[in-house]
Amino acid sequence: MLCGWTGSARATEPPKAERRDAEKPKVEHPFDTVRLGAWGSTWAGTRLEGLGSVAHVARPALDLELAVRRYFSPRFGVDIRLVGFPAMRDDNHGYLRGDIGIDVLFARWDGAAKGGITGVVGIGGDAGRYPFAGRAYPRLGLHARVHPGPSSTVEVAVEMLPVSLGVDGRVVQHRSELSFGWSLFQAGFRVSHAFHTVGAPERTFMIQELGIFLGVGLLR
Amino acid sequence: MRAGGALGAIAILGVVATACSDEPSPVSSDMSSRDITITVAIDGTAERTRVSGYFATPSSQVRLVGGDTLTVVTETTARHLALRDSTFQIDLPPYGGPVAVRLTRPEGRGGDVEARARVAPPFVVRPPDAARASAPVTVTWEGGTRRDFATTLSLTGPCITPQSRPLGLDTGSYTFNAGELEKKGVAARCSVTAKVVKKLDTAVQSATVDFPITP
Amino acid sequence: MRFAIVPLLLLCPALACALVGCASDSEIRESADVVAADLGMAVTVQSNGNTAVVELQLSAADYYPLQISPQEGLVLDAPGAPTTAFAVLGDRAFLTVATTGSTFFLRHTRPDGGRTRTLELPPAFVVEAPEKASRAEPITLRWTPNEDEPVAIVATSSCFTGSVGRRLERDRGEYTFSVGDFRIAGTPECRLVFRVTRTLATRDGRDSVTAHQVRTVTVESTP
Incomplete structure (x- = not known):
């Protein structure tokens, strides 16, 4: 399944200059990313009110994000993401999220749109605006990245947070993201669904978030 | 500058995309029984017993839906109640005894919620014969109710000194001393209202009578 | 440098307060x-x-x-x-x-x-009351009447909380407390204290005199 990024299928001997380049240590992995930007989103749904009642909530949100993915070997990398925005005055819109994980590249392909698929295993934690925030969680995810051109990327990421610690009740969250890169410019969409089961009697409250991202990609 | 503009545009998009709200749900099916408190008040007279009250819930505009029903239950009757702006009111025939206002709920909402009260039996106040402010004035009513009811007798009128008597013991009669009702500088005949109130927490049973009084 | 004058300006009133004393206007007059x-x-x-x-x-x-x-x-x-x-x-x-x-x-x-x-002072008086009284009977207090001054009666007891008070605009020389006036429960014997006050208030220019004649009687209340 795992195949060479630059063509193990090449039949002819490369020219001398190319060979010299190939012998140099490769500092940049095709999945390496440093992304900096801002998310604008809306989140809406239900939350616990009182001891077991329902409140409807709908709010906008603004977040700054720094995402770093760095491969330290052809197959393994580390994935770090910091997302948040400080609380303004006495509002409750402040939020901070930190995720860290190990990326494993387990499929890659060549061709006109070369790309690959990585799996992510990690942990994270958040605090702030959401009713389900204030927790630590494990992360399981899949990222698929395609390079349609030499300076463009399309990436799809899905992630599941199956359990949580530190918050009342149980939280299960799905996060999905579709992002594009053209040279330095980065843009993306995200969808998140969090299911928070809590209260007496126990109910499952759902918060859905839709957001767009604009930023710069310092690598790729 | 461009980056700042982009951030601003994202924030505006977020705000425009949805109206900000964070409201407790007004429908009862979204409420846990543990978040519902029913407060009941009873105002009873010899003509009717008015049962009223309100729901204290996360929402101030609760609507009963999804199988939640509100009933007032006495020893003689059970009647459905409508909830309007989290409040209810119903007039029942004259009654004395326990009253329960019960929110009956389907499974999974935390169980039924109930508020109880006890109202004294209806009674009437009898006026004195030929009352004179300069002589003892005796007011009588059906007394002898349980000691946990607080009984108060009051007398008001334009030609007397108003009187209020929280009674330690409800014997069914009370005598005002001679001259106690006299008002300085007023020596005229007028109509006096005697009111007896028997109260236990928020349940009140009262009776009034008007009678003439002379100096 | 231009902004260094701001803290100096703020310092001046503080120094002035410390020297003069910024206490509230609470002049003690003798x-x-x-x-x-x-x-x-x-x-x-x-x-x-x-x-x-x-x-x-x-x-x-x-x-x-x-x-x-x-x-x-x-x-x-x-x-x-x-x-x-x-x-x-x-x-x-x-x-x-x-x-x-x-x-x-x-x-x-x-x-x-x-x-x-x-x-x-208002005229002296003596209050007559029964030494013992059944709780099922009214209690009557008697004294020499004086219609010039109002009379106040306050009944207290360790057998009930609070007090029972009456103000008589016209002094007729007696007052009867009804059976229902006192909430006495679960006590076989009980001491009721009645305090009768006759008040005379006068004013002369800037001078005022409030004079009370106070008499206290005790009644043993029996079941």
Whole structure:
């Protein structure tokens, strides 16, 4: 399944200059990313009110994000993401999220749109605006990245947070993201669904978030 | 500058995309029984017993839906109640005894919620014969109710000194001393209202009578 | 450098406050600072028939109480008792004297003059009440009536909380408490204390005298 990024299928001997380049240590992995930007989103749904009642909530949100993915070997990398925005005055819109994980590249392909698929295993934690925030969680995810051109990327990421610690009740969250890169410019969409089961009697409250991202990609 | 503009545009998009709200749900099916408190008040007279009250819930505009029903239950009757702006009111025939206002709920909402009260039996106040402010004035009513009811007798009128008597013991009669009702500088005949109130927490049973009084 | 002047400007009022003292306007005034013509006197007298307690305050034209200066001479002449000086504590002067009388003379002497004020108590009286009374019967108190002054009766007991009070605008010399007036439960025997007060209030210029005759009787309440 795992195949060479630059063509193990090449039949002819490369020219001398190319060979010299190939012998140099490769500092940049095709999945390496440093992304900096801002998310604008809306989140809406239900939350616990009182001891077991329902409140409807709908709010906008603004977040700054720094995402770093760095491969330290052809197959393994580390994935770090910091997302948040400080609380303004006495509002409750402040939020901070930190995720860290190990990326494993387990499929890659060549061709006109070369790309690959990585799996992510990690942990994270958040605090702030959401009713389900204030927790630590494990992360399981899949990222698929395609390079349609030499300076463009399309990436799809899905992630599941199956359990949580530190918050009342149980939280299960799905996060999905579709992002594009053209040279330095980065843009993306995200969808998140969090299911928070809590209260007496126990109910499952759902918060859905839709957001767009604009930023710069310092690598790729 | 461009980056700042982009951030601003994202924030505006977020705000425009949805109206900000964070409201407790007004429908009862979204409420846990543990978040519902029913407060009941009873105002009873010899003509009717008015049962009223309100729901204290996360929402101030609760609507009963999804199988939640509100009933007032006495020893003689059970009647459905409508909830309007989290409040209810119903007039029942004259009654004395326990009253329960019960929110009956389907499974999974935390169980039924109930508020109880006890109202004294209806009674009437009898006026004195030929009352004179300069002589003892005796007011009588059906007394002898349980000691946990607080009984108060009051007398008001334009030609007397108003009187209020929280009674330690409800014997069914009370005598005002001679001259106690006299008002300085007023020596005229007028109509006096005697009111007896028997109260236990928020349940009140009262009776009034008007009678003439002379100096 | 231009902005360095801002903290200096703020420092100036702070220094001024520290030098002058920024305390609130709570001037302490003494009676010696007020001339006799502007002095007012508020006297309260209370007698139980054997002992009288007198309390007074001096005030200026604005009726604000004054600290009583040591120069003020305040003594009381009461029938059957030696002339007694008041004890001064801040803006109040107190005195207790053993006397059965109901007319006293308060002498106030000071460097710029003096005066004597007559303190008239309401007529003395005796309250008659049964020593014991059943809880199922009304309790009647009797005394010599005097229609000039209102009468207040307050009943207290360790058998019930609070008090039961009556104010009689016209004194008829008796009052009957009904059976329902007292909430006595679970106590076989109980002592009811009735305090009957006759009050005479007079005013003369800036001076006011409030005089009380107080009598207390006790009734054993039986089941």
